[in-house]
Amino acid sequence: MDEDLISSLTRQIREDILDNYLTERRLVCLQIEDVEKLAEGARERAVRAGRRLNRMVDLMIHTEMVKKLYALLNVPQPSFWSNCSEKKLSRRVQFIRVRALTDKAKFRKLVIESYNRLYRWMERYRETYEELSNQCRAVNSNIKHFNQNFDLLTILSFLKSLDTCTLERKQFLGGNFTAEELASVDQKLYLGPIKFEDLRVPAPLIMPKAESVEFSLTGLANEVYRKYQKHVQRLLE
Numbered sequence: 351m352d353e354d355l356i357s358s359l360t361r362q363i364r365e366d367i368l369d370n371y372l373t374e375r376r377l378v379c380l381q382i383e384d385v386e387k388l389a390e391g392a393r394e395r396a397v398r399a400g401r402r403l404n405r406m407v408d409l410m411i412h413t414e415m416v417k418k419l420y421a422l423l424n425v426p427q428p429s430f431w432s433n434c435s436e437k438k439l440s441r442r443v444q445f446i447r448v449r450a451l452t453d454k455a456k457f458r459k460l461v462i463e464s465y466n467r468l469y470r471w472m473e474r475y476r477e478t479y480e481e482l483s484n485q486c487r488a489v490n491s492n493i494k495h496f497n498q499n500f501d502l503l504t505i506l507s508f509l510k511s512l513d514t515c516t517l518e519r520k521q522f523l524g525g526n527f528t529a530e531e532l533a534s535v536d537q538k539l540y541l542g543p544i545k546f547e548d549l550r551v552p553a554p555l556i557m558p559k560a561e562s563v564e565f566s567l568t569g570l571a572n573e574v575y576r577k578y579q580k581h582v583q584r585l586l587e
Contacts, residue, residue, distance in 0.1 A: 378496050378541060381489045388485055389549040392478045396552055399475045400434030402468035403555075407435035409461055409585065411578040415570065422566055423557055430552035454575050457582050461571040466560050476554040483546065490543040497541060 403425070410416045416435070425431050446463050449456070575582050 374496055378492055385485055385489050385544055388482050389551055392482050392551045395475045395478050399471040402471045403431055404435050406464045406468055411574055411581045415574050418570055431555055453583055453586055456586055457575050458568055458571045461567055465567055469557055469560055472555055472557055479554050486544050486546050493541050493543050
């Protein structure tokens with residue numbers, strides 16, 4: 351009689367609870383995969399934005415001027431963004447063509463336009479970053495709801511408490527598990543929340559708008575030209 355009761359119970363669990371659990375779990379796992387894909391795209395966009403910062407750093411010629419640029423643009427050190435600027439300038443960055451009567455004026459325009467493009471790329475990245483953050487919160491909310499409202503763990507706990515534990519473990523779990531193995535099953539059934547830091551996406555830089563920083567950038571460009579005129583002229587060739 352006991353064996354018939356357990357068989358009936360396990361069969362009902364398999365047909366109803368387990369099937370529902372697996373269906374809901376697949377849906378949540380698909381949402382997690384979507385977040386991971388979005389994170390991958392965000393990392394790629396961060397790299398592209400970093401290349402624009404790298405170009406501005408390249409225009410500064412000397413470490414002294416780079417530090418002034420970082421201070422002006424609020425670039426933290428060390429950070430993902432400062433690390434981007436330490437790399438060799440990528441050829442994937444589109445060349446900027448500017449015209450002016452003198453090399454000094456041309457260099458000023460080049461610095462300003464470089465910043466304009468950096469700002470636009472950083473804003474695009476910010477949109478992606480915020481979308482990812484919102485999506486991550488939404489999926490974590492679904493994961494929390496899934497863990498709190500699905501009763502499979504309760505059913506497992508009940509089955510493990512039965513006197514005829516050997517039979518139910520064999521029928522429901524597929525074998526005679528030890529206590530450690532059963533604990534491992536519980537852990538695998540539990541879906542943990544997505545840790546945003548594990549997605550490895552850097553926070554976007556909070557950059558001033560181009561019009562508010564243009565005067566300071568012009569002054570910085572003039573200083574770079576005055577101190578490193580020959581280097582600047584080689585850049586402009």
